Amino acid sequence: MKQARILLMLLVIALFITGYAFGQEVPKGVKVAGSPEVMPTQAEIIKAIPPSLKALGKGKTIRIMFQGGGDSAPPLELKELIEKETGLKLTIDVIPPENLHERQLAFLLSGAAEYDLLELYPTWIGEYAEADYIENLDALYGKYGKEIDVSDFIEGAQVGFDKYKGSWYAVPYDGDVNIFYYRKDLFADAKNKADFRAKYKYNLGAPNDWDQVRDMAEFFTGRQPGLYGFGTLALKTWWAVDYWANVYRNRLAADGIKFSNGLVNDNGEIELNKDAFIKANDFYMGLMKFSPPGILSWGYPETKEGIGNGVVAMTMQWATSVFRDPRQAKYWDQCVATVMPGFKRKDGSVKPVTSFAVGKALVVPTVSKNKDVAFLYAQFLASKTMQIYATNSGSGVDPNRTSVWKDQRVKDVWGPLVDPTMKALQIGIGDIKVPQASQLYESLLNELHQTWSGSQTSAQAYDRVMREWKKIMAD
Structure with a gap:
């Protein structure tokens, strides 16, 4: 999750003492x-x-090795309490996000039993599992199943974040998923509704499919001074692929093409489909015509500010309660969401999918001498109570248990974002997890960015990606 996002989260926590940030007080109630x-x-x-x-x-x-920022906040804040209640001593090392992978590989390659628990991005699981660096946790899940309530975890999220080749290799931590945000006030405006109906011959409302998104993006661009129709994360960073994949995978699904993640599955099979790739990328570039200037440099802060402060009418982004926080967004009470749109199938139905974009999980190194204890502590962090604590403290660590989303305290903070987020967690698709994942993402991102900047066509990008991917997977 998002170094910039984490820094914003910590800023919000610090500013809570005063009750406001960015000039907006928290309204009573x-x-x-x-x-x-x-x-x-x-x-x-x-x-x-x-x-x-x-x-x-x-x-x-x-x-334990944690990524710096909000991810490490819950365990650090409760360290003394847990040590007192269990007699367990916790040593928590906090590593800058940009150094996390390098530090973990240095430790894992050394063979030293220095760490008992690691926080990682799920896309690294295959790399670590295939090298026998981390434990297959199936046995521990079975051994302690009655204490951890696996049935409460949203199944699709666990496949996306914590499982590899059908086995548990991780404990869930951060349940990142993409949803589709839009400005309720713009969509409810009587003149906007009438004008949209007159032009497009259907009613303005939460978009159900990507063709509707395209119409609405066109409609809202220039509707007000400085307003654009569509925002997305298109910065040259690997998780920008997940945002693009919200269009690409829905193209696959609508065309009836079977896939695991649509890119490279856990068995190392390339699933990138040429026809869907070209159609989806051309469509995505068409949407970006209705985006603000500089969209190719938009990361998390820009998309957050875009929807929250009135730059765009719609955007894709991680599900997060910060969009409903008056300290962080001018239009906090108008920012609502729906599940990711799909494309219409031949029968007219729409059955969307979305991206489990990035996420976080906890793994136990095979060299650990305290595997059971490390696993149980990780499961404590993944408990219902701790997921409520993490999300409602503003850490940026998001829930993936059904019961958490039903808790009134979480509903109070997340508001109308609860329902689309729960639905999204059930239809999400995980990242590439094979050992070559980082190379595969870098290759795909580079070629996509060249199309978005106008340097090559989608067809040329596909051909180059396939050549590079085949070489990467063969090495």
Whole structure:
């Protein structure tokens, strides 16, 4: 998740003391991240500790590597409490996001038993699993199943984040998923509705398919001074592929093409489809004609500001409660969302999919001497109570348990974003997980960016990607 996003989250937490940020006070009765009434009590947190962690943890020490920023905030904030309640000593190392992969590989290659738990991006799981750097956790999930309630995890999210080749290799931590945001006030405006109906011959409303998105993006561009129709994350960073894939994978689905992730599956098979690639990328570039200047440099902060402060009428982005926070967005009470649009199938139906964009998980190194304890501590962090704590504290760590989304405190903070996020977590598609994932993403991103900047056609990009991918997978 998003270094820039994490920094923004921490800023919000710090500014909660004053009750406002960016010049907007929190209206009376509005519940936001960090407010005491939406946080679990200490008694709830203690109760969430797995009994076996209390039994096995006493007198032991586990060392954990976390990414810097909001991800490490919950374990650091509760470190003393957990040590007191379990007798377990926690050593938590916080690594800058840009150095995380390098530091982990240095540790894993050394063979030293220095760490018992690692936070990682799921796209690294295949690399680590195939090298036997991390534990297959199937046995531990079976051993402690009664204490961790696996049935409460949203299944699709676990396949996307925590499983590789059908086995558990990780414990869920951050449930990132893309949803589609739009400005409710613009869509409800009587003149906008009448003018849209007159031009496009159907009613203005939450878009159900990408062709509707295209019409609405065209309609809203220039509708008000400085307003554009569509925003997206198109910065030259690997997770920009996930945003593009929201169009590409829905093209695959609508055309009836079977796929695992549509890119390279866990068995190393290339699934990139030429016809869908060309149609989807051409469509995506068409949408960007209705985006603000400089869209190819838009990352998380720009998309957040774009929808929250009135630059765009619609955008794709991670599901997050910050869009509903008056301290962070001018139009916080008008920012609503729907599940990712799809494309119409031959029978006229729309069955969309979306991206589990990035995410985070916790893995146990094979060299750890405290595997059970590390696993149980990770499961504590993945418990219902701790997922409520993480999301409602403003850490940016998002839930992936059904029960968390049904908790009133989470509903109070997330508001109308709860329903589309829950639905999105059930239809998400995970990232590439094979050992060559980073090379594959770099290759695809470079070729896509060249098409978006006008340097080559979609067909040329596809051919170049396929040549590069075949070479990468053969090496």
